[in-house]
Amino acid sequence: MSANTAVAEKYRNNFLKEIEEQVEMGDWVKMCMQCGVCSGSCPTNFQSAWEHPPQELFMMIRAGKREEVLTSSSMWNCTSCYNCIVRCPRKLPITHIMHGIAEYAHRLGMAPKMQPTRFFSGLFWKNCTHTGRVNELKLSMGLYFKDGFVQGIKNGMAMQSVALGLVKAKRLNVMELFGGHKCKDQKGVHAMLKKAYEIERSRKTAKMAG
C-alpha cells in the first residue's frame, strides 16, 4: 500500500462510511455519478421539489454533511414508485437507499418529528405488526388525530365524503374500530419480529465495533 493510499484510507470521509455500514443499501452511495436522472424521474420532486433530491443527498453524504442529511425531510418525500431505480444508469437501488437513510435518521431520533410521512410510516408498521394484518380504519384515524383531538375532528370532517363513499361501497367497515382482521398466531408474529430486531441490532453494533 502506498503512503498516499494509506492516508486516504485513514482519513476517508467518515459519514460515508457510517452510511455504508449502518444504512440499508448504503454501500451503493459512492457509485452515484451525479447525472440527476433520479431527480428528473421523481414524481414528488417534479410536483413540489425536494429540498435535496437524491443525487444531492448522495453528494452531501460524500461531503460529510451529516446533520443536514439526517435532519432533512427530503427522503421522506419518496412514494416508493421505483422510477429512479429502473432509470439509474449505474443501477443504484435509490428507492431503498432513500428508505434506508430515512429509517436511519428515524432510528437515531434525528428525523423531523412532525414530518407527516415519517409519522404515517411508523403508524403503518405498528398497525400491521400489532395483529399481523392492517386495520385500515384505525390507520386512518391514527393519522387524522396526529396533531391532537381538535385537529383530528377537523381532519375527519374534511375526509367525511371520502369515508362515506367507501362505507357505502362496503370498502370501509366501522366495526374495525372494535377488533378487525388479525392473524391467529399473533404471539408467533411478535416473537419472530422481536428476534429479527435483536439480530439486526447486534449486526449493526458489530459493524460499528469492527
Added chain:
Amino acid sequence: MAKHEYAFYPGCSSQKGASASNYLTSVESMCKTLDVKLTEIPDWNCCGASIGYAEAGELPRHVLNARNFALSEQHLPGQEIVATCAACWLGARETRERLTHSDTLMADTREALKEAGLTINEMPNVRHMVEVLIEDLGFEEMAKHVVRPLEGVKIAGYVGCQTNRPFGVAGESFENPVYLDKMVEMVGAESIPEYEQKVTCCGGALAFSEPEKAQAQIKDIVESAYDHGADMIVTPCPLCQANVEIYQGQINKRYGTKFDIPVMYYSQLMVVAYGGSAKDAALNGQVIKARRLEEIAAKPVKR
C-alpha cells in the same frame, strides 16, 4: 382438478370490508371461469408494504414476508404463491430476491422464524395475478371465455408503479407496458395505447400523509384519461385503484375540475365480459359507479 393451482396471498386490502374487497370478489369470479384454483395461505400476514420502512428495518421486513413463504411451504407444498396486490407481490418478491442473494440474511431469517415455529427450505416463486393470466393462461385462453364483449367502451389502462417497477411483467418495458391495453382489447373494449400517464405514480401512501402532493399526481392521471376520451380507467393495483377513484371529489374542490370517472380492476372487466353479473364483478364496490358496465352486465349473454 383445476387446470391451474396456486397458493393465494390475498393481502390486507382484499379482506372483507377493506378497501379492495371488490377486487377479491371479482378475482374469485374470474378464476372460476378460467378454472384457476386459489387456496389461501393459512394465517398469512401483512407484507409490511413499502411505507412501513421507518420502523421496519431490513431483517424484520423480510422475516414478515418469509413467514408467509414458510406457511405456504408447510400447507401448500410445491405451489407457487400468487398475489393480487401490487405491494404484496413487490414486497414478497423483494424478500425472495434478498434472501436468495445473501446467506447471512437467509440464516438470520431462519433464526427469527424459529420463534414462530416455522422454517423455510425452498424459496417459492412469487407471481402477480396478471403474470398468471398472461404467462400461464395466455391471451388466447383468456379471450375464449368472452361472451359479452364490452363494445363501445373506451378504457385508459393505468398500470401504475409497483406492478411495473422494479420487477414488472416479463417482456414489458417500464416506460410503456402494453399488456393492460391488450387485456382491454381482449374483453372487446377500446384501449388507449397513447395514454401517457399509464405509469405515473398515484402518490402511494402519500395520499394519506401528504394528500396535496399525491392529489397533484392523481389529477394528471385522471385529466389525461379524459383528454383521450376515456369512459373509465382500469388498473391492476389496489392502491392505484383507491387513490385514483376516491379522491376525485377532493381534487375537484382543490382544482375546480369536474372529475367523475370510474376506476376498475382488470378482473371486473373480465367478469362482465365473461357473462358475469354486476354482483359477480363487484360493481357495487365502486365509489364512482361504472354505469356503462352495469348496463352491459344487465344485458343477456350472447352464446
